[in-house]
Amino acid sequence: MKRPHRVTIDRVAAESRVSRQTVSNVLNYPERVAPDTLRRVRLAIERLGYQPDRSARTMVRRRAGQVGYCLSPNSTGFMDDFLRALCAAVEASGSHLLLFTAPEGEAGLAVYADLIAQRAVDGFVCAHVVDDDPRPAWLHERGVPFAMFGRTWSSGPRPGPQPGPWVDVDGAGAAAALVAGLRELGHSRIAFLDWAGATGAMLDRGRGCAEACRAAGLPPPLAVRAEEYDSASAERAVRAALAAEDAPTAVVAASDILAVGAVHAAYAAGLRVGEDLAVTGFDDSVVAPLCPPGLTSVRQPVEVITAALVERLRDQDAGGLLVQGEVVVRLSAPIATR
Amino acid sequence: MKRPHRVTIDRVAAESRVSRQTVSNVLNYPERVAPDTLRRVRLAIERLGYQPDRSARTMVRRRAGQVGYCLSPNSTGFMDDFLRALCAAVEASGSHLLLFTAPEGEAGLAVYADLIAQRAVDGFVCAHVVDDDPRPAWLHERGVPFAMFGRTWSSGPRPGPQPGPWVDVDGAGAAAALVAGLRELGHSRIAFLDWAGATGAMLDRGRGCAEACRAAGLPPPLAVRAEEYDSASAERAVRAALAAEDAPTAVVAASDILAVGAVHAAYAAGLRVGEDLAVTGFDDSVVAPLCPPGLTSVRQPVEVITAALVERLRDQDAGGLLVQGEVVVRLSAPIATR
Secondary structure: OOOOOOOOHHHHHHHHOOOHHHHHHHHHOHHHOOHHHHHHHHHHHHHHOOOOOHHHHHHHOOOOOEEEEEEOOOOOHHHHHHHHHHHHHHHHOOOEEEEEEOOOHHHHHHHHHHHHHOOOOOEEEEOOOOOOOOHHHHHHHOOOOEEEEOOOEOOOOOEOOOOOOEEEEOHHHHHHHHHHHHHHOOOOOEEEEEEOOOOHHHHHHHHHHHHHHHHOOOOOOEEEEEOOOOHHHHHHHHHHHHHOOOOOOEEEEOOHHHHHHHHHHHHHOOOOEOOOEEEEOOEOOOHHHHOOOOOEEEEOOHHHHHHHHHHHHHOOOOOEEEEOOEEEOOOOOOOOOO | OOOOOOOOHHHHHHHHOOOHHHHHHHHHOHHHOOHHHHHHHHHHHHHHOOOOOHHHHHHHOOOOOEEEEEEOOOOOHHHHHHHHHHHHHHHHOOOEEEEEEOOOHHHHHHHHHHHHHOOOOOEEEEOOOOOOOOHHHHHHHOOOOEEEEOOOEOOOOOEOOOOOOEEEEOHHHHHHHHHHHHHHOOOOOEEEEEEOOOOHHHHHHHHHHHHHHHHOOOOOOEEEEEOOOOHHHHHHHHHHHHHOOOOOOEEEEOOHHHHHHHHHHHHHOOOOEOOOEEEEOOEOOOHHHHOOOOOEEEEOOHHHHHHHHHHHHHOOOOOEEEEOOEEEOOOOOOOOOO
16 A cells, blocks of 8 residues: 655645745735735645645634634623623724633633634633632643633632633622722621622632721621522521621622622611621622612623733733722612722 | 626636636535546636626525624623524524624624625624614615514614514514503502603504503503613612602513613612512613522523524524513512412
């Protein structure tokens, strides 16, 4: 049997009387090559039956002009604003946003692998980070550009090791700012409301709350924990806390959804929200202005976040960026902003 | 000067000893062509300098494998669910969803034109329909596959002429179902709440409400109109209506956002929501379950809608489809479902 002779990029370059780089450009950036040269090199490629090998193609492949973003199976009002800002930021960088669905965790990696194999995207922006999220390590290993919105946590309030760039909001810092504001309003008995399956990001907010109480000489925050992640569950947990002897006068909730439950519990107990019981949320989602009397919450500055994510797609060595959240004051906790 | 000789697809076919269809396949579906034939035809194309003309390319162009969807500059909680369902439906049909941003109305058409010119998409799913929306006629004229979520209205409660396929929820029918349920609860003084800039879709809901009142022998619905499209504006309008002599006992709001304002107004007037004042919304958005005591609303069946939209992308002659909304009963209007 005749052993097939492997045609190299140098052979194509010699045959078409151009440099190796020009052949690479023909394959990957044809728009950079003069039409005559383009035709000559393509003819040589066809004539010789040249096939660029996998690694060479990966290194210098043609841009897809698209960035992949996975929609979470779990909805929150906040991600609507994030997605719009991300889409605009990606477009401002000259690419389009390709939306896809995938399961969370390991099970979703096959979908990422498929998009990479199809060359449908040049990289990924990943949000909806789960504890021990496998994506940063997996993408980093494969040399696929990506940027995470959120740190990965290892089932606890401390971020684990995470290769590649990320952008996140400083949840602990924002919680501390809320506690400082509540203290100025005269509150000393503060509860932190989360739920049984709280993510690392939520626990980080609780840590910030606890540290701020300690720093201010207040008793440690009362831990109030909903069984499920919904307002009804949160309402039950806060009702119980309000009925206890050392009932809190302020509730710092780990999210708006949970805060709405605290507001319902206050109404049910005949308390005036913002006066008898102060309530704060997180995320400044669509429900925050709608929940009577208006929910004080922490806004994620989506324009800053998405611009930083897109910048990091290009600069994989840019590292992490912790962004300050913005406290949006409404009547549920009329704290003073600085 | 020498007049350039136009190379035709037939000339390429003759030169490479294949049929016209095979040349077309090489250009548009190379995966269907045997490697040897592919190489031979491509060589002929390069040698002759063949350039497929615009209309031929449009007719038999290679699939982009992507469907375009424009994010609205206006957020509602409902569209989050819609987008997730649309993404899944498009993926189930073997394509990806390309997300983009564009201004509403005529100003946005340039973005659509650019995506078509780039061949980034095979077609569009369009939502966030505005009155006199130019997109159906514009896309239809260009032979670009599309499907509208929503009918276009001409500044009034009747749909205007609209080429191409669409899917919409029967707003008038759903409003009539709400009125029937409220009447069974003993309400006869019903208000319809919309706002000064109400879209045709909202006016359609009002029309359904009025027709149901007439059919049931009730007085015509009291028209309550917010100045702006937000809950605070709606609250002011409903407060005024509640203070008037013929105050309504039930408010059918054209959206959840407006309904939340009616709930606030009831609380402010010391009324029990669901007992003294019944309130219903539209869209069953994320705020509906969160707004105390839980807002009765009309759910848009997003899975049915998105499946029908994707089906219509393939079958441009499928026409319109009016889908029934589903009344989701909560405590703000404890009506009986059938």
